Amino acid sequence: MMHRAILSGCGGAALWVLAFAPVAAAQTLPPAIDAGTTAATGARAAENAVRSAADAFGTTIGRETIGLYNEENARGFSPTAAGNVRIEGLYFDQVWDLNARLQRTTQIRVGLSALGSPFPAPTGIVDYAFRTPGDETALSLLGALNHWGNNSLEADANLPISRTLSLGLGGALYNDNNANATRAQFLQFSLAARWRPAADLELVPFVSRADGYEETSPLFLPAGEGLPPRLPRRFFKGPRWARFEGGAFNAGLIVNWRIAEGWALKGGLFRSAYDDRRAFTNLITDLDSGGTGNQLVFADPPLLSASTSGELRLTRTIADGPRVHRIHASLRARAGDRRFGGSDLIDLGVTSVFAETTSARPAFEFTTQQKDRVRQWTAGIAYEGRWQGVGEISMGVQKTQYRKRIGLPGEPPVASDAAPFLFNVNAAAELTPRLVVYGGYVTGLEESGIAPENAANRNEALPAIRTSQRDAGLCFAVTDEVKLVAGVFDVRKPYFNLDAAGRFGALGDVINQGIETSVAGPVTSRLSVVAGAVLLRPRVTGSGAALDGIGQRPVGAISRRIEFNADWRPPWLSGLSLDVSASHRSPETATVSNLTAIPARTLIDLGGRYQFTVAKQSATLRLQVENLTDLQGFELRGAGVYDLIAGRRFGGYLTVDF
16 A cells, blocks of 8 residues: 555655556455455464554554554544544444454554545544455464453454355453453454455455443542542442443445456445443542542433445556556445433432442433434545656545434434535655655545533534645655654644533634654664654634633643654564553643643553464463553543543463464
8 A cells, every 4th residue: 555655665666666566466456455464364473563563653453552643633633533434445434443353453544644545534544454364274362361350362263265265253352450440341253254256356244243341430520620639549439330231333345346457446335333221421520629529420321323334436547657547436425323312310419539339229210312313425536646756646526415413303403514525635756765755735524523421412413524634744764664754734623622501512613733753663673663753732713712711722732742662672582572662741731721731741661572382383472561650640531521540550461373
């Protein structure tokens, strides 16, 4: 794919591979199928995020996640809430995330790494690489433990049925004891297949399901401004009956078809849903410095959220000497439905955060639930031109039709419609074989998520919003394998948060401007490094910023984030590697008024892995200590809403590939 090709060389030979490798593969594999990774299902002992990451912007491989950004935060925004999720580059309206049984890797595409998408989106793209069943029989077992008592077992298998059909099966059982002493148990399974009825046609159907329960952890809301007092750790502030129970479901079909020389069709149809049989929100409000507050529990009737989505993309590739031209015609659509609301509020009265909650389970009185219905289609056409030794350009236009209806059954719904044209233009130029510069402009129509649990309109779906992004930067090949990426960006969106009445809605606009850098690759044959930093200037503008109590920084804003990861293979023991991860974050704006901030913090993790063979099978033993210094502090869960940072944790897992 284009982003990997550029980052693997930044220029010169890499852009040549970028331009012509897909054409050369036309006779053997459908587009976007990587013959070197299809055997990944059922083979996990070699998973190592530091040694696999192409940049520091966000990578997940197996149980490991590293980088500046993740699915919930890229350049100060959530690409998942915005609807910018893809499976193998295809549009996916994610209600529940694709589980680890089906993910090979997850990559956050921003800046240069997003250049390979025909239709990029502001705030980046969450791109799931699918764990496609391969051609060889394989089985991987993983068992994990930590000193809190967490334990899990994961199994992934690859079963070739014939020369044209392979199956991938996976299952996992998780027993969790969390930082706040809540308990959870989840069961997960998946089934995927890869069928090649013809040399140029591949179909990959899949289905997955997860079910389980989790005790509802408390969230803390101080009285007025200021942070909560020091809270007890490894202590459950009940009640025990407030236990979530539910399940999630994902299914789909991915199609790759090489229709003829220079013509390719790629498509995906996906269904994503969750059904909460029981759900609760546990709040400790008006918390004072002595740890006394009021405990409120919201009980929800059964909730449902489901979406059917997909994309069909026809691509015409034209080779013209040192140039390659690609024209994409795409159609995306989604149909989403939610049932929410009808909650019952249980006031458990004044309580201390140091005392157990022992109240009996009440009889709940639910009210009528609201319904939320979204229908959207988007048609687009895009062009990509690539010239060996010179660079590339991509541009696209999309027309989208968005319709949302929300309200109570039997009453006129509240309508939200939009039908804008969306544009993108991106370019990269090879100044030298080691230096590539890039720039781009993208507009988007995105979801803005749902109102948070502490809002007066909790769980209410918010309207679609217009967004835009400008960015530019460079990629420099320090060596053939170590790459430096540096860029600037400007992202603009409407700003949603709590108003004076406690309702979550639009308060103005937010502008996030910043500088991001990444250095990644093997420094020596034994040492690999992934390091990055982002400097942000977030601010709120518009009428909301002029109101009393509305600060000029959005809630959750930070000015600085630094990530460093290293993996070293010492010379004295073959198969051993030692790793360190350090993450620093500047103070985080915690309230709409900007009068409260969570202090700056630095978290350090140390670990090691030992790769060996047992009965001629590949195995890896992974040990790690997280939050080495046992730092105490808070995680922000919304404006003025806090949870605890997990304390120091020792754990490990053993993976064996058969």
